[in-house]
Amino acid sequence: MRRALILIAACLLAAPIRAQDALTTFPAPGTERQVLTLDTATDLAAFEPLIRDFQRIAPDVTIRYREFVTNALFEQARGECLAERPGADLVITSSVDHLVVLSNAGCALAHRSPETLAAPGWTRWRDEVFGFTFEPAVIVYNRALLKPEEVPRTRLDLIELMREQPARFSGRIGGYDIARSGIGYLFAAFDARNALIYGRLIEGFGRMRIITRCCSSDLIEELGKGELFIGYNILGSYAYSAQKAGAPIGIVIPHDYVLALSRGVMIPARTRQPDLAKRFLDYLLSQRGQRVVQQEAFFFGLNGSVPDGVEAPPGGLTSGMLRPIVIGPGLLPTQDRAKRERFLREWQNALQGAEPRRLQ
C-alpha cells in the first residue's frame, strides 16, 4: 500500500515527464534461483548489454529492472531507507550526489573487494558508493544546421556564437531542466563552481530562451530532428549512442575544461540479498564488466578513452582539463536544501531576467 502511494506520488511528481517505474524483467536464461532488483535512473538501452552479459556468467539470476527519473529514484531510495524497509538490491543513477547523501545518512551497505579497490579513488566513497562509468558532459549539435567552422569547441565559443547571431539561435539552444534533472543540476552546479564565465553563459542562455528538457533522450531526439541546433552539457554516453544509431548529430568534448561524471551504484543497507548485489557490483567493476561498459553501454572508458566520431580536445583528455565530479562528501552541499533552492532561484532569475537586456 505504502509503496503504491510512493509510486503514485512519484508518478504525480514526474507526471509531465515520462513513464515512471517502467519495470522490465530479464528472466534467468537458466533455471531461476535468485531475483535481483535494480532501481535505476539509466536508459535501459544503455544498460541492457550489461544485464545480458551478467546473465551469461550468472544464468540462474532473474533481473528486475525498474527505471525512474533521478529525483524520483532518490525519493524512492530515501523512503526505503528511512522506513528501514527492504527494496532494491542495487541503486544505479547518474546523480551521484544523491548516492552520497544516502551513504552519508547510513543507507548504504559497504563492500570491499579486489574489484572495488582497483577503481580510481575519485569514483568511490566509504566503500559504499562506486562509479562504474566515465561520462563527459559534451556539446551536441545538429550537423546539418551548423557549419563545421561554427561548431563551438569551448564555452567561450558558445557565448560568442550566441552573442553574434542571437536571432538564429534563439529558441534553438537546448539544455537540462535542472529543477527536474538530477544530472543537469549536478553539471550546472559544477559549472558554477569551475567556470568564471558561468554567469555569462547563463545570461546567454537566458537571452536565447534556452529550451529545457528533463532528459537526455528528449534533447538528443530534438537535436537530431533539427528542432534544436546546439545542446549544452549533454551526457556524452547517450549522445554517442544516438550518433551511433544514425542521428545526424556531432559531439564535441569541450576543449577548455571537461566535466566528467562516473555513474554511481550503491547497495542499499536493507537489501534482501547482499551477496548477489555485491556479485553484480563486482561484475560492473570487473574487467569484463568494464569492457561491456566501454564498448556497448556507455562508450567512454574510465581510462579516458574517447570513441571515434567524438571530437576530443587536441591533446586528448588530460588531467589538466578534466574536472571529474569526485564522489565524496564534497557532493553533499549540492543537495543542501537552502543551497539548492538558492541555486535554482538564481538559475531561473538568470534565464528570465536576461530578457530585458535584449534592449541593449
Next chain:
Amino acid sequence: MTPRGPSLYGRLAGVITVVLAIGALVLGWAAWLYARVAADEAYDRLLVGAALQIAESVATEPGRVTVDPPISAFETLALATDDRIFYRVTDPTGENLTGQDDLASARKQGRPGREPVLADGTYRGFPVRIVTLGRYVTGPGVDGWVEVTLAQTRLARLELARDLTLKSLLLVLGMSVLALVALLLAVRVALRPLQAVQAAIAARDPKDLQPVEIEAPREVAMLVDSINHFLGRLAERVGGMERFIADAAHQIRTPLTALAAQVDLLSTESRAERRRQQMARVRERIEQLGRLTSQLLSHAMVIHRREVVQLGPVDLVPVAQAALKEAVPLSLDRDIRVVFEPAEPSLVIRGDRVSIGEVIANAVHNAIRHGAPGLLALRLSRDGEEALVEIVDDGPGIPAAHWGEVVKPFVRGDSEAAGSGLGLTIVADVVLAHGGRLMFRQDPSGHFVVSLRFPLLAQAEDASRLTEDAA
C-alpha cells in the same frame, strides 16, 4: 652444598623485563590517550573551520535569514575522506534553515555565542564530533543568533589516533628493547668482578689463608674485604689453635714423664717411709697435672668464647664476687684472710660474663697458689673511665724482671713452683680481648698487686643495656 637460588643475571633480567614491559604498557596507554587528544585537536580545527565557513555564508534578506553552505566547507571536511557529515543551521527563532532537522546542538546550556562549542555525541547511531557556533545577524525584521551545528563521524580521528599510537608504540618498544639489551650487557659487565673473586678463591691452595689480592670496583671491594677479614680471623684462629695444641702437648708431656719416673721409683721402693713420701709426690704431681688440664681447658674455652660470644654489658661486682667464691677453696691449708672490697655498687663493662669470671678466678687462684701467706684481697674500684679489678696478696709476688714473661704461655714466675704458667696468660688474653690492660705492681706496704683494667661502658649506654639485659 650451598642452596642455589636463581641466577643473579636471570633475576635481574626478569625484573628489568617486567619493569620495561609495564613501562611500555603504561606509555602505550598514555600514547593512546595523547593521540586521541591530538587527533581531536587536528580534526577539530577542520571542523570549526568548516562551521565558520558555513556561518560566513549566512546573510539576511528582508524578513528572513538565508544560508548558502559553501562547497569549500565540505571539501575541507572531506580531508577526512570516509567520514559522514551532518549539519544544521537554525535561524534566530530556532527554525531550521537547512541540513538535518534532528541534529542536536553541541551547546547544552548558555546563550548562543561566536565561540565554537565542541562536544562528542551520536547522531543516528553514528559516534560523532559536534561543533556549534553562532553568528549574530541583524537586518530588517531579523535580529538574533543564527546557529551552525556541524557534526562529523570519528573514523579519520580514530585512524589518526591509531596511527600515532602505533608509531609511538614502535618507538617505545624499540627503546625498551634497546634499554633491555643495554641493561643486560651492563649487568653482565657488572657481575664480572664477582666471577674474578670466585675464580681467585677457587684457584687457591686450601692452606693459603693470605688475603685475596684483586682489584675490584667499590661494591665488590667490600665483599673482597669481608672475605679477607674472614680469612684473617681464620688464619689467626688456626694459628692460635696450632700453637695451643703444640704447647699443651709439650706441657702435659713434661709432668707425665716426671710422673712415670716417680711411679717407677715407687714400684721399686720397699721402705715404707720412702714409699709414703713418694706417694705424696705422685699425688702432688697428679694434682698439678689436673690443674694444668683444667687450665688448658679454661684457656681453650676462653679463646673459643673470645671468637664466638657476642659481648654484652657485664656488671663486674657480682661477677667478681662469684669468681672469688668459686676460686677460694672451702678449706685452705693456710689461714688466709680473704677480703672482697667493692668501692662501687656496680661497675659495668662490655664483655663476656663467663670469660671475665674465669679470669678473675684464675688470678685469685694464682695468688693463693703462689703467695698469699695471710691475706688475699679482691678490690673493685673506678679509675676515670676504667674499671679496676685488683687482686692483692701479701706474698712475695712475681719479681719485676719476670713481669713481661709471665703473660706468655707456659712461662712461670718461679720455674720450681707447682702449677702451670697458664693462669696469667689466660688472664692477659682475656683482658686484652676486652680492650683492657693487665698490670703488676708492688704496693708500698709490700703487697703484690695484679690489676686488671677494663674500659667502662658509657653511663647512658650502660643503663639502657642493663635494662635490656634484664628484659
